[in-house]
Amino acid sequence: MSRARTAGFHVTGSALAVLFLLPMLWTLYSSVNSRRAAGGEPGWGVDNYERLADYGSGVGTYLLNTVVVAVVAVVVTVVTTTLGGYALARLRFPGHNLLFLVTLAILMVPYTTILVPLYILLGWIGLQNSLIGLGLVLAMFQLPFGLFMMRSSFEALPRELEEAALIDGCTPGSALWRVLLRGVLPGIVTVGLFSFLAAWNEFVAPLIFLTDGSKFTLPVALFNLQSGSLGSVDFEALQAGVVTSALPCVVVFLLLQRHYVRGFTSGALKG
C-alpha cells in the first residue's frame, strides 16, 4: 500500500517535472540543433547564436544594457533598503511610520499605471532614454519587499550584539556595520536576488522608457526580433535569444535557491 503510494508519487512527480521542463529543454535543444543551426544541414551548430549576435546593435550590446540596468537596480535596492531597514528597526526618528507606510503603498499601486507620469518625470530630470533612470525606477518597485525583508532581518538580530559592539568602542555608524552586516547578509542576498530577477526580466518599463535602439535591454530587443520582421520571423534566432535571456536567471536561481525560498517563508510576501 505505502510502497504503491510512493511509486505513484514518483510517477506523478516525474511526469509533471518533465511537462514543466519540456518547453525550456525543447527551446535549448532546437537553438543548437536544426537545419538553420548547422548551415543548412540537419545537425548541431551555433549558427542561430551567430545570427542573434549580429541582430540590430548586436546581442552583446543588449546583454550589456541589461546587465547595467540589473546592476543599478540591485545595488540601489540593496543599499537603500539595508540603510532604511536598519533605521526603521533600530533608530527612532520623526516620520519613520509615515516612511514605512508610504513605501508599502507602492505595493498597492499597480505599477503599470504610474509608468506614463514616470516617463514625463524622467524627461524633466534628464533620465529619459537612460539605463540609469530605468534601473532607478525598477529599484523603486522593489522597495516594499526589500524594506520589509531588511527591517525584519535587523529586528531578528539580538540587541546584545549591537550593545556588545558599542561597549567594545564602536560608534553606531562604523564598525557596528561590520558586526550587523554579517548578521543580515542572508536577507541582503534574498533582496538582491529578487531585485535581479525582476530587473533582468522587466519588459514594459524599458519598452516605454528606452527610445534609442542601441539602449534596448534583451527582452525588448528580442520582442523587436519577433515583431519587427514582417512575415518571416527567424524562430531559430529567437530561440537562441530566449536561451540567452533565461539562462542567467536559471543559473542564479539554482545557485541561490535557498535564499529565494526564504523570501517566501519570511512572510515578507504578505507585505
Place this chain on the structure above:
Amino acid sequence: MATVTRTRPPTSTRPTPPDRRRRATIAGARRRLGILYASPMALLVVVLFVIPLVLMVWMSFNHWPLLGASAPNGVENYSALQDPLFLRAIVFTLKYTAVTTVVLGLVAFGLALLVQESRPGVGVYRTALFLPSVVGLASTSLLFYGLFNTEASPLNELVRFLGLGSVDWLGSTDNALASTVGMITWRFAGFYMLILMTGLQSIDPMLYEAARADGANRWQILWRVTLPLLRPTLALTMVLSLTGSLLAFDQFFILTGGRHETATVVISVYREAFLSQDLGRAAAVSVAILAVLILVNGAQLRLLRRGGR
C-alpha cells in the same frame, strides 16, 4: 534621610544630571543617524513614486500630447473611459482574469498538495516545477510564440499524433485566450505552489491526526481542516493572481499584439499614450484603474485579515 538612601537600590541613583544629558545626546545622535540612513530610500520613494502619483492625477485633467505643450482641459480626458474599444478591453480582461485565477489556483493547489510532504526526491520535483517562474514573462511569451508557431514543436507534434490536424493556437479570441491561460499556468503554477506549500506546512499535523482518529476520510479532512486553515494563504494568492491578471500586458502584447480583440486594459493605456500620443487620456484611464484596484485590494485585504484571525 540616611535610611532612605540605604534602602534605595544602587542602580536608581545612577541617572545623575550629566548622565541624563549624555543619554539625551545619544538619542539625538540616533535620531539624526536614522534620518541620514532613511533619506536615500525616502528620496527614491518621493521622487519616483509620490511625485509621479500626483503628476498622474494632474495630467489626467490636462490635454497632454506626447510632444508639445500641455493645457488644462477639465474632465475631457475621462471620456476615454466610454470608448467602446476600452469597454471591450475591460470585458476581455475580466474574462481572462476569471479564467486564469480559477485554472491557476486549482493547478497550483494540486501541485502544492503533491510536494508539501518532505520525502526523498521531493526537492527535485519542487525545483523542476518552480523553474519556469524564474524565466521572465516576456521570454516565456517569446518561447511559447515559437512553441505555438513552429511545425516541429512538441506541442504541434502531440496535436498531430492525436489526429487533431494543425491548430491555430493564437488565431481567434478564444484560442488565444485558452493558449495564453495555458502558458500563464505553466509560468506561474510553481510560484503559487510554493506560497500554498508554505501555508500547508504551517498547519499543525496534530489536527490531521485528530481528524483521522475521529474517522474523517481524505475528502472530509481537505474540506473541513485543510481549506479553512489555509484561508489566509488562499486569500493572498487570490490578491496576487487577480492583481497580476487585471494588469496583464506582456503576454498578450507579445503573443497576439492585442489582435483578435485580445487587447487588455493596460494594452489600451499603452496605445492611448504611445500610438494615439495622448498622455492625458492615458493618465485618466490610469487613475480609474488605480481607483478600482485599490478598492479590489482593500476588499481582499480585509478578507485576508479576517481569515487570519
